[in-house]
Amino acid sequence: xxxxxxxxxxxxxxQDSSTGFKFLSGSTATSEETVKWEDGxxxxxxxxxxxxxxxxxxxxxxxxxxxxxAVDRFNKKYGLSEK
Numbered sequence: 001x002x003x004x005x006x007x008x009x010x011x012x013x014x015q016d017s018s019t020g021f022k023f024l025s026g027s028t029a030t031s032e033e034t035v036k037w038e039d040g041x042x043x044x045x046x047x048x049x050x051x052x053x054x055x056x057x058x059x060x061x062x063x064x065x066x067x068x069x070a071v072d073r074f075n076k077k078y079g080l081s082e083k
Contacts, residue, residue, distance in 0.1 A: 012044045013037055021053035
């Protein structure tokens with residue numbers, strides 16, 4: 001690996017802005033804001049708008065608006081019936 005061409009990879013805490021959920025992960029992102037984690041160390045804090053804690057797919061609150069499938073729409077468009 002060449003030296004001095006890769007960004008600094010370190011641990012940071014990500015916080016969901018809507019729920020307050022925090023998790024520790026590795027990243028190249030940096031921040032001036034820090035937070036004390038469960039292990040007693042200070043880590044940079046990165047605020048994000050959405051995480052698995054607030055995303056509708058992972059929380060089970062996702063709604064599917066498409067009522068019929070692509071095949072049904074095709075058949076309706078061209079007047080085909082299922083026989």
